[in-house]
Amino acid sequence: xxxxxxxxxxxxxxxxxxxxxxxxxxxxxxxxxxxxxxxxxxxxxxxxxxxxxxxxxxxxxxxxxxxxxxxxxxxxxx
Amino acid sequence: xxxxxxxxxxxxxxxxxxxxxxxxxxxxxxxxxxxxxxxxxxxxxxxxxxxxxxxxxxxxxxxxxxxxxxxxxxxxxxxxxxxxxxxxxxxxxxxxxxxxxxxxxxxxxxxxxxxxxxxxxxxxxxxxxxxxxxxxxxxxxxxxxxxxxxxxxxxxxxxxxxxxxxxxxxxxxxxxxxxxxxxxxxxxxxxxxxxxxxxxxxxxxxxxxxxxxxxxxxxxxxxxxxxxxxxxxxxxxxxxxxxxxxxxxxxxxxxxxxxxxxxxxxxxxxxxxxxxxxxxxxxxxxxxxxxxxxxxxxxxxxxxxxxxxxxxxxxxxxxxxxxxxxxxxxxxxxxxxxxxxxxxxxxxxxxxxxxxxxxxxxxxxxxxxxxxxxxxxxx
Numbered sequence: 001x002x003x004x005x006x007x008x009x010x011x012x013x014x015x016x017x018x019x020x021x022x023x024x025x026x027x028x029x030x031x032x033x034x035x036x037x038x039x040x041x042x043x044x045x046x047x048x049x050x051x052x053x054x055x056x057x058x059x060x061x062x063x064x065x066x067x068x069x070x071x072x073x074x075x076x077x078x
Numbered sequence: 079x080x081x082x083x084x085x086x087x088x089x090x091x092x093x094x095x096x097x098x099x100x101x102x103x104x105x106x107x108x109x110x111x112x113x114x115x116x117x118x119x120x121x122x123x124x125x126x127x128x129x130x131x132x133x134x135x136x137x138x139x140x141x142x143x144x145x146x147x148x149x150x151x152x153x154x155x156x157x158x159x160x161x162x163x164x165x166x167x168x169x170x171x172x173x174x175x176x177x178x179x180x181x182x183x184x185x186x187x188x189x190x191x192x193x194x195x196x197x198x199x200x201x202x203x204x205x206x207x208x209x210x211x212x213x214x215x216x217x218x219x220x221x222x223x224x225x226x227x228x229x230x231x232x233x234x235x236x237x238x239x240x241x242x243x244x245x246x247x248x249x250x251x252x253x254x255x256x257x258x259x260x261x262x263x264x265x266x267x268x269x270x271x272x273x274x275x276x277x278x279x280x281x282x283x284x285x286x287x288x289x290x291x292x293x294x295x296x297x298x299x300x301x302x303x304x305x306x307x308x309x310x311x312x313x314x315x316x317x318x319x320x321x322x323x324x325x326x327x328x329x330x331x332x333x334x335x336x337x338x339x340x341x342x343x344x345x346x347x348x349x350x351x352x353x354x355x356x357x358x359x360x361x362x363x364x365x366x367x368x369x370x371x372x373x374x375x376x377x378x379x380x381x382x383x384x385x386x387x388x389x390x391x392x393x394x395x396x397x398x399x400x401x402x403x404x405x406x407x408x409x410x411x412x413x414x415x416x417x418x419x420x421x422x423x424x425x426x427x428x429x430x431x432x433x434x435x436x437x438x439x440x441x442x443x444x445x446x447x448x449x450x451x452x453x454x455x456x457x
Contacts, residue, residue, distance in 0.1 A: 014318040015110035015304055016141040019125030036113040046305040047113050047121075069141065069315065 007078045008032075008056040010049040010063070011041055011071040018047040024066055031055050038076055050078060080406045080442045085225055085253060085383050085433035087275045087282060092339035092436065095332045099281060102331035109327040110304035120327045127330045128317070130337040135251075135270050135288045136261040144320040145286040145330060149252040149273035150176040151298075152287045155320055156248045156269045157181060157219060159295035165216040166190030168245075170202055171417040172224040172231060177250050178417065181219060190214065196421035200227045200373055207239050217246040217268075222254040226415045226422075226429065227373030228356070228383030230258070237266030246293065252276055253381050256340050257349045268293045279340065279436065280333035283326050289316060297322070348436050352382035355434045355443045360384050362447035368454045372422050372429060382434040388450070389457045393428035396453060400430070404449040408432050 012018045022034055032051030041048070051059060053075060063070055081089050102123070107116030109124045128143040137143065146152045157180040161167060169181055171193050185191040192210040194202050207218070218240055223230045233249060240247040246268045251260055256278040260270060267290070274284030289295065300312040301322035312319055340348065357378070363386065364371045372385045388396055397410035411428040412419055419425045432446060 013305060013313060013315045014141060015121050016125055016128060016317050017315070019121055020141065022122070023125075034113050034118060042306075045111075045307050047110075 004077050006053045006075050008051045008053045008059060009038065009041060009074045009076045009078070010051075010059060011037060011074070012047065013069065013071050015047060017069040018049065020066075021049050021068055021070070024062060024068070025049065025051075025059075028058075028062055030058055030062060032059075038078060040076060041072075041074055080404075080445060082432045082434065082438065082442070082446055083407045083409050084435035084438070085276065085381075085431060086409050088277065088279050088435040090437055091281065091332070092279050092336055094335040094339060095280065098335035099328050099332040102328045106327060106331075109325050111324070123334060124325060124327050124330050127334040127337065130334060130341070131272070131286065131288055134256065134260070134337065134340075135267075136263050137270075137288045137290070138263075139291055139316075142289040142291060142316045143286060144289065144317040145284065145325055146320075147283050147326065148275075148285040149250060149271045152271035152273075152285050153177055153219075153248070153250060154180050155298040156271055156287055156295060157184065158298055159320075160246060160248070160269075160293070161189060161216060163188030164214065166192070166212045166214045167217050167219060168192055168194065168207060168210050168215060169219045170194045170221070170231065171196035171421050172200070172202065172221050172229070173219075173415070173417065174221060174225050174250065174252065175414040175416070176252070177219055177221065193417065196418060198421065198423065200224060200229055200418060200422055202231065204232065204235055207236070211243060215243070215245060217248055219248045219250070221250040221252070222258065222260070223381040223383075224373070224415065224418055225253050225383070226385050226413045226418045226431065228253075228381035228385075228433075229373045230254070230380055233260075233267065234265050240268075241266045253383075256337075257345060257352065258381070259345070262288065262290055269295070274329065274333040274336070277435075278333065278336055280336035281329045284329040284333045287320065295320060299323070343436070351436060352434045352438070353378065353380070355438055355440065356380075356382040356384055356432075358440060359432060359443050359447050362444070363450045366451055366454045368457055369450065372424070383431060384433075385429040385431045386450070387424065387427055387429055388454050390427060391457060393424075393430045396430045399453055400446075400449055404445070406446050406449055
């Protein structure tokens, strides 16, 4: 298994919201990718956006500016 | 074979639709089920179709586009999810059974229900809306165009009426989406119910609802959504709220390609082509002795449909003659529009409906008119 590091994880309540996040991050040049939601955050299945922890501020700005429908932003050891 | 039954389903589909569906079936995983590349490819494409539909209807939020297999299910979800026995609803005689039967069922459970009547020419008297208002009137449910005559309903007028009286407007856009402009903001529409396989030129098994922000529809079906799996109730957020179970992402791939075609070609160009052919046919047949054409042809602004009868001939017999002798496919009978046929006085005879789409030609239209001329002389 790869070495774990703290990542910034954004969770969503729908797949559609995850898709919108991915598209806007790509358009804005923000790092990260969609991964299965870690069980430390939620036992439900679904997608989340995983990015380097230093991107947290930029991601929060994007979420606020675009009114993205997110569930939460977490720092998670992945 | 000349296909003039496009109001039932458009045929053929535009370039790219079949290819998109084939590619999807050969490569995609399940939309919203997993984070591997194949599942994400499907999820991205489905979201892209949500954005296309939102653009088409001038909706603010792509995540308020919820997919269903057809407009009948979309209408059932909207009607049953917004209305109840305590409410009163206004609809029109122009409606298809996809609107009528859900309303009738609620009416049997106690919901008040009134219809703005169509006259003998199939026209609505808009002042009737005001007369039918009750204190508990909650919504107007209506079609954008009669699937029988092609006459358009003035949804701008109805949208203004609904806002003035605090009513919801649920629109059945089955016959018009993709060909006629629909603007949820300007026309003040709360829910647009659409099907993919008619004027949107996509495959059967696709459709949905486009919902104005703030309109809360109770889910019709509940089940798997790929998210919030330990929640015992359906997730509250659109689109998951109304999308229990695996989506028809393969069909939606085709719908996306059809929407690409509509965007690239242009709605205005497609509509002009279809309307010109329908008008050409009308001009050729309406003065033939024994022919009765239904609907309002004093306006150019109408769906590309011409419904007619030859004398008192059974419409099914006429359609069969057209198919067997002339190779022309049309739709006879009641067209799932019982109130409209009663209004037109064609309940017994039905009507022979011709309907055009992007791929039809003037030559086909002229052959159809000639076939009607021949049949009319044989009566």
